[in-house]
Amino acid sequence: MQPLGPAVPSALNGIAIAGLRLGEMRGKFEQQSSSVRIRQTLGGYRIMQAEAPIVEQPLTRKNAANLQEYLLQGSILDSSADVLLNRLRGLCDNSDSPVELFHDIEQVYTIKDQANQATFSLRARNALDNPQLPWQLRYVGQPEVGDKSRFTICRSVIEVGTSSNLVTWLNELGFRLDYEFVAKGHIFQKGRMKILVQKIHRVCQSGNPETLEPVSQSFLIELSVLAPPSQESLGEEMKAFADQLRPLVELEKVDHARLHVS
Amino acid sequence: MGVVIVHMVPCSGPEALQSTADNLCRMIERIGGQRDGVFCVDCETYFNTSMGRTQHVLHDSEHPASVFSLLESGLCLVADANFDSLMNKLTPQLFTTKMGTKVECKGPRYQVEDFVLKVGTVTIGTSARGLLVECEYQPCPVTASCWELMRELMESLLGVPLNQPGPYLALRMREIYTPVDTIQQYMEHFNVLRKSNPVQAVSAPASGQSGGQTNQNAQTPTSKG
């Protein structure tokens, strides 16, 4: 799937000026506007108008799907990462196509609510290797507590693809940059599971994403699924997959409450 | 994406809204317009009381997968449909919204050759406040190149002269048109209509923007809420 960025309107315009009706372009873009992948929500606003706008009401808004993220995390030393990558390549889908790489910067913005003394955080993620992709704004909820029998972390997550003026928008609303990091690594997919093998770097000079320093000598591994709530069979699926990676990597439910957060 | 011009139609009062709208529709059909469904542009306003910020969240049925968030400074964030669930999550702790402030512009949509014409009645809360006509010329992306053409069509439909485009569009005549510009134009009109009294008759405009006696600084709207 090619990202459809600013290049597309100019293509459209180029042809449009020649007098073609926009309606004829409709068919070409419709199949590309169907699925929404991780971080690759299409620059949809430029394309959507090619679709038939015969909508009586706007899309359902108040009852948009509440997605939960089921998560397992672990780490592996740099020296053994290659072995893991090979194993994942064999286990996951599309083993004959090259492994997908990603190089993202994620910034966490917080706002303090004077009334309740609570802090809200939102995460803004941008692909550094492909700046034309939409930015991703993410709200990540607290992990559900109390369910000891569940094998995975379960937390609510809302992901929104946005235009590139996200940071300005956040700043104007009163959010301030709390911290940022760069994640570089590989992304695998198996069915509806997404596996990330990423190296986390800190940004030494704020504003300059080239000055990087790894946070530790390990890669962080995340196995996650975004699904509607109450899907218990998911846990089994994820557990089975995690078992296949043992003893190279121990993917488990890390108690986020115990993380020492400054 | 073509060029879109949103124009406020002068009406002699709320009772005349319906008849004016019907007249317009008839005229469009007479020039060959094919009715193509309905459209809706709506705007909801959120306040962040602790920081004093306001944002307007707009939806346009022409771009159903997008949600636009417009800030006081004019910055517009374009997001996908999940933005609504995000706003649901952030209210009521971070943002609040007042009842009865939702602005909607609804009406029929017509396709006339390369043009798309929409006639929309603006309602704030439950009261009808005005009439907006949207005209899109699809093949051309630059306003300056097709302004004259669109002006001709609008003048023939509305029967009133259009001397210049609205303040927002006037600054962007030579730029490539984007859907954000449509939203900004709607927001301009919504702000004007919000301030105007529903009973007060809106006099015939001399320029492309109506409400001659209201102030012209619709560029930086401060919503009353």
Add this chain to the structure above:
Amino acid sequence: MEKEDKQVDQAVDALLSRTTDLKNNIQQLILRLENEYETLQWPAVLDYFALISGQMNNLLKVLRSDKLPKLRNRIILPLLVSPDPDPDLQRVTDGRVPLFNHQAVPDYLRTLCDPEIEAADQVILNKAAQMNGDAAQKLIAAHNRICQNACEIIRSTREDWDVDATSRVAPSIMSGDTIVLLSAICGGRYLRGPERAPNPSLGNSCPKPMGGPMGPGKMPTATVRTNIKSARGMSSHPYMR
């Protein structure tokens, strides 16, 4: 009488099946040793031995089972002894026993040991009868001690082998790193200001749970896995079965 006959028949059938399995396994082993002796690996041979030992266990189990009538009380009499090759016998025994003559009878229907072995046995039995109680106890104790020592030696050697296997395989997980990374991503630790994540040396083959940057008094219990445990599953030691 008939019940006993039936029991005997069943017992013989069971014994026959076990013996056939055993025979087949031994045959396979011999074939492999003869034909593939150049490429044969010790672990494969050990596999066969293990199999054969298992089969023998099964056989002995059947023999020891309660349902078995006293086979000791039954004798096998040769009814016909002839010096000519018997084709039926050849067929039944896969060509191993071509004829049933006077030489074959004592070999195959033997119930006692060889005379030499019987004599040696008798010597030992006499010796044991002559020994008195104390000496016998001492002998028994010494015997037990020797057995214990042998077991101990085997156990410690096996542990040494295990540790060798572990250290040869490089540990792939640094416990505590998961916590470091997640603290960074979720909480921003080590990303603001000058604080850097601690870097425990990799030469540590026995990582402690506090290897990570824990605050005082916080022990992440459920999240720690030691390297030894993790590498144990990877051990491909031949005796670890």
